[in-house]
Amino acid sequence: MDERPTPSAAERERAARIVAILRELYPDAKCSLDFSTPLELLVATMLSAQCTDERVNMVTKSLFKKYRSAEDYASANPEELEQDVKQTGFYRNKAKHIREASALISERYGGEVPRTMEELTTLPGVARKTANVVMGNAYGVVEGVVVDTHVGRIARRLGLTASDDPVKVEQDLMALLPQSDWLDLSHMLIMHGRMICQARKPLCAECALAPLCPTARATLGQLDGGSETPAEASRTRRSARGA
Numbered sequence: 001m002d003e004r005p006t007p008s009a010a011e012r013e014r015a016a017r018i019v020a021i022l023r024e025l026y027p028d029a030k031c032s033l034d035f036s037t038p039l040e041l042l043v044a045t046m047l048s049a050q051c052t053d054e055r056v057n058m059v060t061k062s063l064f065k066k067y068r069s070a071e072d073y074a075s076a077n078p079e080e081l082e083q084d085v086k087q088t089g090f091y092r093n094k095a096k097h098i099r100e101a102s103a104l105i106s107e108r109y110g111g112e113v114p115r116t117m118e119e120l121t122t123l124p125g126v127a128r129k130t131a132n133v134v135m136g137n138a139y140g141v142v143e144g145v146v147v148d149t150h151v152g153r154i155a156r157r158l159g160l161t162a163s164d165d166p167v168k169v170e171q172d173l174m175a176l177l178p179q180s181d182w183l184d185l186s187h188m189l190i191m192h193g194r195m196i197c198q199a200r201k202p203l204c205a206e207c208a209l210a211p212l213c214p215t216a217r218a219t220l221g222q223l224d225g226g227s228e229t230p231a232e233a234s235r236t237r238r239s240a241r242g243a
């Protein structure tokens with residue numbers, strides 16, 4: 001249940017401006033996991049926990065040739081599947097969840113990955129984030145916002161949420177933005193997190209979102225709350241530094 005107060009018009013407007021800038025920066029942002037079927041995306045997403053998408057894509061290149069159906073995973077030799085996914089880390093749990101989820105998909109859903117939040121989240125190892133990824137990117141059904149570590153961190157830095165709880169972060173983002181932005185938002189924030197708003201050291205001086213970002217105001221100290229364009233903000237910062 002969402003107990004968050006309804007965002008004000010000003011908060012929505014600021015969120016919309018952030019999304020507009022992100023769309024300019026990352027017009028081609030999309031899911032960076034390789035897949036050609038909903039089952040492949042489900043498996044790749046399960047493997048991506050605590051692992052880079054790049055490494056997952058390396059592993060799934062051969063994995064998807066070896067296991068082609070839910071039944072293939074469900075009937076896999078447990079130790080063999082563990083070895084097949086070992087490079088993604090936490091491989092025992094991941095292999096177990098993939099086998100158990102695949103068994104349910106095979107038995108209960110005729111081998112087809114279900115397409116509703118309710119059904120997907122009954123699968124072992126599948127929580128809301130994984131379900132959102134599969135529904136949005138494999139089926140084009142957008143029921144929420146994918147909140148991974150990048151999305152949560154940047155949403156907090158941008159003042160779009162104050163919460164550390166991914167479910168609450170998702171509710172806050174859904175309240176601020178129209179549904180048509182939800183799928184792209186997570187792709188764009190993930191790219192921004194990799195390129196600019198990195199976990200250890202955000203590159204605020206190079207960030208086009210700085211004029212709208214309270215964290216930049218705290219770290220750079222010279223912005224006026226959003227009336228400047230990114231280029232103007234950059235000039236302001238350069239002149240403040242005496243450059």
Ligand code: SF4
Nearest residue numbers: 197202204207213216
């Ligand atoms: S201004 Fe800094 S903290 Fe804000 S989004 Fe950009 S890089 Fe992240």
